[in-house]
Amino acid sequence: xxxIHAIRRVRCALRWPYAALRDGLGSPRSLAATLAxxxxxxxxxxxxxxxxxxxxxFQPPLADxxxxxxxxxxxxxxxxxxxxxxRNRTYSAGQGIHFGLDFSxxxxxxxxAIGDGTVYAIDGPFxxxxxxxxxxxxxxxxxxxxxxxxxTTHLQIGQEVKAGDVVGESGDSVDEVRxxxxxxxxxxxRTDGMTAAVNPIPLIDAPWxxxxxxxLSFSQPTFEVDxxxxxxxQSLYDQPSIRFGGYLLNDYLQPWPR
Ligand SMILES: [Zn+2]
Numbered sequence: 001x002x003x004i005h006a007i008r009r010v011r012c013a014l015r016w017p018y019a020a021l022r023d024g025l026g027s028p029r030s031l032a033a034t035l036a037x038x039x040x041x042x043x044x045x046x047x048x049x050x051x052x053x054x055x056x057x058f059q060p061p062l063a064d065x066x067x068x069x070x071x072x073x074x075x076x077x078x079x080x081x082x083x084x085x086x087r088n089r090t091y092s093a094g095q096g097i098h099f100g101l102d103f104s105x106x107x108x109x110x111x112x113a114i115g116d117g118t119v120y121a122i123d124g125p126f127x128x129x130x131x132x133x134x135x136x137x138x139x140x141x142x143x144x145x146x147x148x149x150x151x152t153t154h155l156q157i158g159q160e161v162k163a164g165d166v167v168g169e170s171g172d173s174v175d176e177v178r179x180x181x182x183x184x185x186x187x188x189x190r191t192d193g194m195t196a197a198v199n200p201i202p203l204i205d206a207p208w209x210x211x212x213x214x215x216l217s218f219s220q221p222t223f224e225v226d227x228x229x230x231x232x233x234q235s236l237y238d239q240p241s242i243r244f245g246g247y248l249l250n251d252y253l254q255p256w257p258r
């Protein structure tokens with residue numbers, strides 16, 4: 001058994017640098033792979049990077065991989081500087097937080113169900129005009145697809161959908177006719193009967209560590225800093241859940257940028 005363990009340790013040790021190269025140093029997967037290696041060395045176990053990282057339950061809402069030609073995140077979920085600036089207006093209902101992911105993509109791009117489920121709502125009463133679809137998933141989450149270009153007519157409320165089924169087509173939040181002002185899909189993942197929203201990043205199996213998925217907005221300050229707690233809510237993964245109608249989470253006395 002000792003020999004088998006030694007072989008397994010070597011295999012785990014070999015996987016680590018490959019995972020780090022593939023996923024990027026410092027990425028969550030790379031860190032998970034490092035943790036798996038340390039555990040394997042400590043206990044002679046059989047953990048591998050893939051076993052140590054649970055697969056997120058959902059897939060991306062767009063078929064193509066990220067690139068500047070297909071899609072990239074224009075605004076991520078959370079305590080973004082943009083949401084901070086609009087905390088008393090656009091995002092006041094969501095505690096001052098951008099409570100979804102904005103996927104920049106051309107108008108008319110097919111929008112796909114991120115998981116199996118049933119159609120819960122079409123065009124209201126939930127936001128993100130001009131058109132929205134909500135899918136209820138058996139794991140208790142709801143996915144909301146906002147700023148759709150046209151009303152989705154091929155689905156009915158209560159109808160079952162499978163992961164990857166087309167639920168609508170992407171549109172523009174500013175100019176829905178010309179579709180050349182702010183073409184993007186706004187995706188939310190909600191809980192508690194649609195009364196709360198959570199960070200979709202850890203729940204969607206997409207290459208978030210890849211530069212191509214992160215878009216141009218990441219060349220600017222992405223998250224608003226509270227100088228009284230400067231490390232809080234400063235990464236893609238570390239962001240607060242919100243409850244609709246709750247108090248502002250980011251009404252900072254000492255914000256940066258101001
Ligand atoms: Zn949005």
